[in-house]
Amino acid sequence: MATKLIIADDEPLVLVGLQSMLSWNELGIEIVAVARNGKQLEEAIAKEKPDLVITDIKMPIKSGLTVLKESSKTYGRIPLFILLTSYEEFSFVKEALTLQAVDYLVKLELTEQSLRTSVTKALGMLEELKAERGHTFPLLERSAMQSFRDKFFVRLFNGLIDSRQSFETQKHELQISFDERWYAVCYVQIHSKQEEAEVNLYYSTVGMLKETLGRYLTTYITSLDLHHLAITFCLTDEQVQHYRTIIRQVLEKTLQVIYNYFSVQLVCCVGHTVQDPYHLNESFLSARQLMACRSDERTILVAERRNNEGSSFNLDPFKARLTSAFEELDAARLAKVLEDIATELEQQNIHSLQAVETASNILYMAITLLPDGQNLVQSAFPDEGGGYRQIYSFATTAQCSAYLRQLAAGLTEQLQSRRQDYRAKVVANIQQYIKEHVTRKLNLGEVALMFGFSQNYLSSLFSRYSGCSFVEYTTNAKIAAAKEMMANGDYKVYEIADKLGFESSFYFSKVFKKVEGVSPRQYLQHLERKRS
Incomplete structure (x- = not known):
């Protein structure tokens, strides 16, 4: 089925030019309507239900931007x-991009190639969105997918993924393709004067980063907190030969675009490269160290070589307890493990920079791995003292140890009150995951790895909050799906058995x-x- 397109512009020559600029049929696109004002465009969208709209921002009666807003509310x-x-319309462009417009094209610079690039990009996005609507996308929702990915990368950056098997399983389930040969992590600080709008500004900045960086390099962007994020650069053998120059040039272009749109300044420190993505924590920590040692006003620093001097405080002895x-x-x-870390920092007389780095790592774990982590952490520190961000101004190890103790004290009461609700929510998410993956051969070990839990803990948690075991719930979900398929009358018994992941129709019949x-x-x- 052809992709349906509507073109809207109040200038007749532009309308004609857009219709003839590309061979739309070759792209699998059908122009189903044209419009010369916002009202006509709105009516055409309601009638034709298009997949794609190309529209001028400024038009009579209603602007293209207004139609975009209303269309998003009505149709998604x-x-x-x-x-x-x-x-002169860049102020409107900023708003359009926050509304998830695919792209913008300056009329005076419009060429066949620039139009084709934007349309091709839109077609790719359409394919993904339609797959989501058809429930063929392999995870719960795109928002849930991103949440899982962020947690995966935070664990990876902090060395909390305890085995290669766990790494490979989660990578596969989250559709993270580490196909390149080299990787480097960029640690980013966000500075803005618009503190009152920091949440929207942060996510707009992240969106713009993804959009702009994606034009040049393969990257994964991970949210840490509202003032920090991490960019994982994936590099080919050819790119890594000049990676410092390439990454700096790409970041310079990107930072300028973000500053022009949002008046936000980013400070970026890129760690050394690693060949094995399982060891991205080494690049992340070197990027953090580079940020901590930054002595000038440069906004982009790239590690020149791998440097093992001044290694970080070793969290390895505490990681199993932290994870648990x-x-x-x-x-x-x-509270106990944070106290032990704070004491160890003091007893080893750790350098202040390493102490700040250690405390920051634990802060990011809390924000990312705990439910509603940002608010939990914020409430642990009084605003008048700089809140949890005061850590970035610390100059002594003693301050970092005291910070960890305050974090532990602040989290204790809230975690106790939220623990039961959170556990029930975790089980509900896993139940939803099972339903959406009912055609697969699900086992407890794989699902536990996917959600970042130990197998024994997840088994106990599931039984307590589901009223049945993981195996029983999975079996019942598969049988419910089988009954629905039978009711539709579209499948034979052996086809149902195969589609739902049973090893044979005999075994399916036995379970049924x-x-x-x-x-x-x-x-x-x-x-x-x-029926009869």
């Missing part, structure tokens, strides 16, 4: 919008009879009698 993400603009405390939302265990009390064929006969 589809149709996608590409906006046409003039040089975050995993189980165990306030008492978290155990759950329902009758065989699949008897159940089908019962359905046929009801």
